[in-house]
Amino acid sequence: MQNFFVKLLFVTALFIGNSAFAQEKEGEPTDKKTEIKAYIQHHLQDSHDFNLFSSTDESGEVHHYGFPLPVILWDDGLKVFSSSKFNHGETLAEVDGNTYKLYHSKIYKTDAEGTINYDEEQHPTNAKPLDFSITKSVVMIFITGLLMLWLFSSLAKSYAKNGLIAKGAGRFFEPVVIYIRDDIARSNIGEEKYKKYMPYLLTIFFFIFFLNLFGLTPLGVNVTGNIAITVALALFTFLLTNFTGTKDYWKHLFDPLGDTMPWYAKIPLYIILVPIELLGLIIKPFSLLIRLYANMQAGHIVLMSLIGLMFIFKSWIGSPLSFGLAFAISLIEILVALLQAYIFTMLSALYFGFASETHEHGDEGEIQHL
Amino acid sequence: MEKLINEFSVGLFFWQTVLFILLLLLLRKFAWKPILNAVNDREDGIKNALAAAEEAKKEMQNVTADSERLLKEARAEREAMLKEAREIKDKMIADSKETAKIEGDKMIKQAQSAIESEKKAAVADIKNQVAELSVEIAEKVLKEQLSNKKEQLKLVENLLGDVKLN
Numbered sequence: 001m002q003n004f005f006v007k008l009l010f011v012t013a014l015f016i017g018n019s020a021f022a023q024e025k026e027g028e029p030t031d032k033k034t035e036i037k038a039y040i041q042h043h044l045q046d047s048h049d050f051n052l053f054s055s056t057d058e059s060g061e062v063h064h065y066g067f068p069l070p071v072i073l074w075d076d077g078l079k080v081f082s083s084s085k086f087n088h089g090e091t092l093a094e095v096d097g098n099t100y101k102l103y104h105s106k107i108y109k110t111d112a113e114g115t116i117n118y119d120e121e122q123h124p125t126n127a128k129p130l131d132f133s134i135t136k137s138v139v140m141i142f143i144t145g146l147l148m149l150w151l152f153s154s155l156a157k158s159y160a161k162n163g164l165i166a167k168g169a170g171r172f173f174e175p176v177v178i179y180i181r182d183d184i185a186r187s188n189i190g191e192e193k194y195k196k197y198m199p200y201l202l203t204i205f206f207f208i209f210f211l212n213l214f215g216l217t218p219l220g221v222n223v224t225g226n227i228a229i230t231v232a233l234a235l236f237t238f239l240l241t242n243f244t245g246t247k248d249y250w251k252h253l254f255d256p257l258g259d260t261m262p263w264y265a266k267i268p269l270y271i272i273l274v275p276i277e278l279l280g281l282i283i284k285p286f287s288l289l290i291r292l293y294a295n296m297q298a299g300h301i302v303l304m305s306l307i308g309l310m311f312i313f314k315s316w317i318g319s320p321l322s323f324g325l326a327f328a329i330s331l332i333e334i335l336v337a338l339l340q341a342y343i344f345t346m347l348s349a350l351y352f353g354f355a356s357e358t359h360e361h362g363d364e365g366e367i368q369h370l
Numbered sequence: 371m372e373k374l375i376n377e378f379s380v381g382l383f384f385w386q387t388v389l390f391i392l393l394l395l396l397l398r399k400f401a402w403k404p405i406l407n408a409v410n411d412r413e414d415g416i417k418n419a420l421a422a423a424e425e426a427k428k429e430m431q432n433v434t435a436d437s438e439r440l441l442k443e444a445r446a447e448r449e450a451m452l453k454e455a456r457e458i459k460d461k462m463i464a465d466s467k468e469t470a471k472i473e474g475d476k477m478i479k480q481a482q483s484a485i486e487s488e489k490k491a492a493v494a495d496i497k498n499q500v501a502e503l504s505v506e507i508a509e510k511v512l513k514e515q516l517s518n519k520k521e522q523l524k525l526v527e528n529l530l531g532d533v534k535l536n
Contacts, residue, residue: 137385141389
């Protein structure tokens with residue numbers, strides 16, 4: 001296992017090394033630190049083609065190895081074309097008389113020369129067509145989805161074939177499934193209602209966990225560290241929480257003190273309390289999305305910076321040091337990959353637990369806790 | 371915050387939503403439900419098996435208790451039977467002793483009476499024989515002694531005297 005990660009790190013380091021040298025040979029007067037920074041920035045973003053690695057030949061020409069992905073734009077009608085037309089942002093794509101330019105991983109509509117106009121803050125002011133492209137992240141989501149389908153449907157089948165005993169890779173995942181059921185769903189949602197939420201909790205856990213792990217591979221994907229992904233995931237939890245909310249949940253939201261005091265005493269308190277409760281409704285999923293995004297983003301930045309350090313200190317002491325650090329951090333990142341998936345699932349289950357709580361059960365629970 | 375909003379990609383959000391919901395539905399149908407059902411079935415099976423084992427254990431205990439009780443009963447019965455047998459034996463011995471004694475006594479008595487009667491007969495016989503003998507002797511003596519007259523008279527006299535004494 002460790003051997004594998006050593007290799008993984010080595011390969012990652014090689015890729016970054018290649019691109020760093022490539023840019024150096026282009027003869028631009030940028031220093032290595034800004035190069036690495038730019039590279040990391042680029043890596044953290046989604047891209048329109050699946051680039052595995054790049055190299056530069058003697059003449060200074062950059063070769064990209066990978067495959068293009070379909071670009072789907074909505075710009076007065078559906079425009080579908082291959083991302084190879086952009087040639088990694090070096091050329092303009094002309095489709096149906098419109099010209100598009102790939103600029104900092106985003107597609108802008110430009111004039112025939114590909115001019116980008118900027119505002120005072122150096123932000124492009126060009127029109128941005130709605131971009132539904134199958135990007136690298138979408139491909140990774142798709143691959144993860146297929147992997148999960150294959151893995152878990154074969155686990156499900158192995159039960160039927162093998163007399164209720166898991167076989168193969170499922171043996172590793174079965175305890176995780178049982179852990180999510182017993183220690184996340186049952187303990188937070190309760191015995192009666194946990195079943196309803198189980199498919200969601202399991203899907204979200206393994207989805208985040210697998211994508212986090214993919215993020216650590218040299219494929220250089222950063223799906224769970226993308227804000228659009230975490231927004232979508234948190235939104236699912238938010239919607240599921242509120243759509244399955246019981247009467248008691250809503251009553252608690254708008255009448256948090258209940259029958260503990262007369263209505264006239266509650267009015268002044270509720271001017272403050274109810275907005276806080278409503279704000280909490282939004283803050284809960286917001287914290288979910290920011291936590292996952294920031295953790296994964298930060299992990300990638302730290303790991304890549306440490307690997308990048310190797311190319312800054314080109315000394316016999318600095319490189320092994322940064323290699324060792326990068327190795328240690330990547331081990332921690334594996335833990336973080338699991339931990340973030342766990343936290344997201346755990347908190348989702350907790351919110352579902354709040355939402356599906358009925359009053360009698362709440363009281364019983366309190367008595368049990370005492 | 372502005373960076374975050376700038377980074378937000380509607381397309382990726384759209385694909386994530388679509389693919390995730392699709393994945394959720396497919397996994398729910400083909401994976402999670404069968405897996406959870408299988409795990410539940412297995413757990414129920416284990417629970418049932420444990421309960422059955424517990425039941426069997428109880429049954430076993432009952433059986434053991436039963437056999438223990440039976441054994442105890444049998445032992446008590448044996449004890450009682452032995453006691454009874456001993457009593458019967460003692461009684462039989464006592465009875466037979468009694469009977470034997472009675473019988474013995476009876477026999478002794480019979481024997482005694484037989485002896486008595488025998489004795490009597492013997493005595494009578496002896497008396498008869500003695501009488502005959504004495505008569506014979508007397509005859510012989512008389513024949514001898516009565517060869518002279520004097521002697522005869524003297525004898526008669528003596529005999530007479532004897533008779534009186536008897």
